[in-house]
Amino acid sequence: MEILGRERRRRWTQAEKLEIVAAVGVNGETLARVARRYEVSRSQIYQWRRQLRKRGLLPAPAGPTFLPVDIGAPMPSAEPVPEGRVVSPLMVELCLAQGRRLRFDCGIDATALTRLIRSVEVA
Template structure:
């Protein structure tokens, strides 16, 4: 049987810290875990979880200053594994491919400015 809360008096409104929201969103983003199960575990509605996710993807006010880390896999253009003796070389024609959360890929020059890259990725993920 599920947990039931009976509240009397004024409706309560919980306040979630940015760290708590990010922790819950990170938990919901793990492979094989449903957002509904995470929402139940934290006693929130799945709609609230989706709203937080949308807000952070759009760079909402709660997301300011928030840092997100995503897994990165280095792959050679020919599909071979990484060479342990090779040193990174930055040449003007070096290209980087970034696969966003929504599955879209962005191919850029390796020398692209970080601020412009961030704006580009945000635009691609919002599209």
């Protein structure tokens, strides 16, 4: 095997890194498309994002995002309701990672709900 030359590394300026990282999410641009457009790996963009945040050049990720909730008609129950049992008309459906969904009564205890979400996410 003959080696004809040294591998060439590209050097990115701080401004170029900021431009590339900032392009993700603009007008629906995905990280993968931005990476292809600038011919860098996705992991490189993640690394630059982390470095820029650490240096204070990129704002920290926003806090929790609140989404609108439709409290309309009660959700249909798959099981028949036994006689004498009171059913709450307000059910909540929570969409978790990996397409998992939790449906629960709006009166559930916060501690119990937290434990339930954690156990489902770990599974």
